[in-house]
Amino acid sequence: MPDYNLVADVGATNARFALTQADVPDLLDIKILPCADYPSLEAAVSAYLSSTNATGLISKACIAIAGTVHLPQFSLANNHWRVNKAKVDGALGVQALWVNDFTAQAWAMSKIATADLCLVKQGQAVAKGNRLVMGPGTGIGVAGLVAHDHGWLPVMGEGGHVGFAPTNKLQVQVLEYMWGKYEHVSTERLLSGSGMMDLYHAVAHIKSMPPSLSSPADILQQAQLASPDELAYQALRTFCEMLGNAVANEALAFGAVGGVYLTGGILPRMQQFLLSSDFIQSFTNKGRTSTYLQQIPIYLCIAEQPGLNGAVIALDHESRRHNVTA
Known part of the structure; x- marks a missing residue:
């Protein structure tokens, strides 16, 4: 079975998800889930993974989100979610790279x-x-x-x-x-x-x-x-x-x-x-x-999905940085 990378662009209104495969930048299985339909981010992550049959197949993940991502838990300013990073990582099965949603937008503009x-x-x-x-x-x-x-x-x-x-x-x-x-x-x-x-x-x-x-x-x-x-x-x-x-x-x-x-x-x-x-x-x-x-x-x-594309670039940058310092 192939391994996938998961990228997410989470705002106050919608959570966008997609998969990528190693060395292939194309976004696969893009889905947009309304935040109001889910009690938590981990619930939305689990629903997305179930819909794509990718549960247990995620090797890396990047979550771009409109929040204070340096904290282990934080609330979103404009919706009801209280994000617990450990619970989201548990739903993913890997420890995600967490970036601010506008960091992802900036990454996307670097290669637009x-x-x-x-x-x-x-x-x-x-x-x-x-x-x-x-x-x-x-x-x-x-x-x-x-x-x-x-x-x-x-x-x-x-x-x-x-x-x-x-x-x-x-x-x-x-x-x-x-x-x-x-x-x-x-x-x-x-x-x-x-x-x-x-x-x-x-x-x-x-x-x-x-x-x-x-x-x-x-x-x-x-x-x-x-x-x-x-x-x-x-x-x-x-x-x-x-x-x-x-x-x-x-x-x-x-x-x-x-x-x-x-x-x-x-x-x-x-x-x-x-x-x-x-x-x-x-x-x-x-x-x-x-x-x-x-x-x-x-x-x-x-562009249609700059946030998701920016999350892909952020994940690639982080992987390259670790390879250089390893």
Whole structure:
């Protein structure tokens, strides 16, 4: 019987799984399991393995997950799971490599094919310059890529939890509205799937417009119709403007002269809306550093499974590192 490697990309909404075989990078038996359908990550792992007849055949595993992976147990910020790494390893039958989900996204961007990128903003990338990987899904992730030998290494942080910084009167009013709900208003509180409803209601409150939509999916759909819902449209335009500023802040922090790579589950679903919005203007509107930012190219990842592919790269990197030090 063949041995398999298992890779997982676990977010707050869905857990994605796939298998690979030695020296074959292709993803096999990709399945997407809704987190809400399972009481724990180990239950989802067991269900996936049973569905693929791979129970007992896993030789290596990499779990990319939106959590504090350096701890033996941790809770996910946006769903009900309390992850016990030992229990998950027990379900796998091997000790997994655990990485942050956006570490996997960064690994994926280190080897992304041109065909899987959409140019958002032109620029002149520095060949070995630092890169920024950032994007909204259920939450918002931020990571850097720095050149190392002949490749790249991810640099992780918690950039999605920095304080939200408004840049105009409307955004100040949004922040004031959010202060009425939260002690700390982070970027993620507004620029994510989990935050989009708050932004929608904030804009409704400020403009005295009655909110009628009840999910981020509804906002995305209604804002992009030929005759859009006006409140959804204004909320999503504000989302793009805020995102441009937030991405610029992180690009400055990382010194991302090698380029910005936008990932996550939301932006590919609003690609044309993003391109026609004030995102680029907001990104470059930084006073004395505007010229610096104007030189940075921005790409949108449109690959189907960047998280899983990044987990494959992370597992391969870890194996090579152990082989060198052995």
